[in-house]
Amino acid sequence: MSVREAMERSLNGSKIILRFNEELQVVGDGAGLLSGILGALGSDYSKFPICEKSWAKVRGKDRVYDDCIKDRSGLIKKSFLKQMGKSWKNTRGRLFDSHYKPTRTLEQNLEQRPKGIPREHWKWFIEYRNDPATKAKCKQNALNRKKQLYTHTGGSKSLARAREEKEKIYEIEQLDESTRILSENDSLAQALGKEHPGRVRGMGHGPTPSQLFRPSLQPLVDRAQVEETQRMLCELQAEVTTEKLKRKAMEDELAAEKNKRQEIESVLSYLVKQQCGEPPPDIAARINSLDRHGGT
Structure with a gap:
């Protein structure tokens, strides 16, 4: 389903159910559609006017959110609005670069405004972008971006979706090691779903399913590509294993800390009883409080 189809269906009362992980991050096929x-x-300037200095000052966000997202708890609202704000900011930057030309007069630039944006809103935005303070800020932001050492190279797919897919691939291969071998039903195909026609996931451009999977004594695909795919699968599996080990180590550390705290509480309780018999009410209340916290 495309984004346009999904939005048209929502106007007719249809809803898309989203799936979340433990960190309340959207995962699964619905995550890409939601993005x-x-x-x-965020880039619909009939809903969010372009004539504001920042996303924080834009009005009407709560109304648009409540109309489109059914979130009774409100736990995911902040992150969703942040994504819309990023789109609002990035899109208006692209619109300025593509529709504004410094060689034109103001009147000519107003006539070339993007479709759907009122004339007075576009005029405000042009004046704002040409303000010396705004130019200095844009220049500084460009310099800051150049200082970034690492960038996200996973395309439009979020890190949460990528992590879930890695875990799913690992679980499939644990149940059946033969799925590690490149095939039409390997672990990638089972975890990520059917690939686009004419493509083989993990092989790049060139090889087709009919070439790669048809019975033949002579392989028609460069063996180096197959080995590279196998290497990538092994790396994915190693990453998932490492994450599981880290999580297990943290759980073991918390359990050890809990046992240690309970032992200290037992010794304190014993010493109080030896010295005073039954502990005073205020001391007993504090020990009971420690017991309750130790059990959580």
Whole structure:
């Protein structure tokens, strides 16, 4: 389903159910669709006017959110609005670069404004972008971006979705080691779903399913590509294993700390009883409080 189809269906009362992980991050196929919808909403300047200095000052965000997202708890609202704000900011930057030309007069630039943006809103935005303070800020932001050492190279797929897919691949291969071998039903195909026609996931451009998977004594695909794919699968598996080990180590450390605290509480309780018999009410209340916290 495309973003346009999803938004049209929502107007007719249809809803898309999203799946979340333990950190309340959207995962699964719906995550990609949601990202596109939030991007489309953020770049809709009939809903969010372009004539504001920052996303924080834009009005009407709560109304648009409540109309499109059914979130009774409100736990995910902040992150969703942040995604819309990023789209709002990035899109208006692209609109300025593509529709404004410094060689034109103001009147000519107003006539070339983007479709759907009122004339007075576009005029405000042009004046804001040409303000010396705004130019200095844009220049500084460009310099800051150049200082970034690492960038996200996973495409439009979020880190939460990528992590879930890695775990799913690992679980599939643990149940059946033969799925590690490149095939039409390998672990990648089972975890990520059917690939686009004419493509083989993990092989790049060139090899087709009919070439790669048809019975033949002579392989038609460069063996180096197959080995590279196998290497990538092994790396994915190693990353998932490392994450599981880290999580297990943290759980073991918390359990050891809990046992240590309970032992200290037992010794304190014993010493109080030896010295005073039954502990005074205030001391007993504090020990009971420690017991309750130790059990959580």
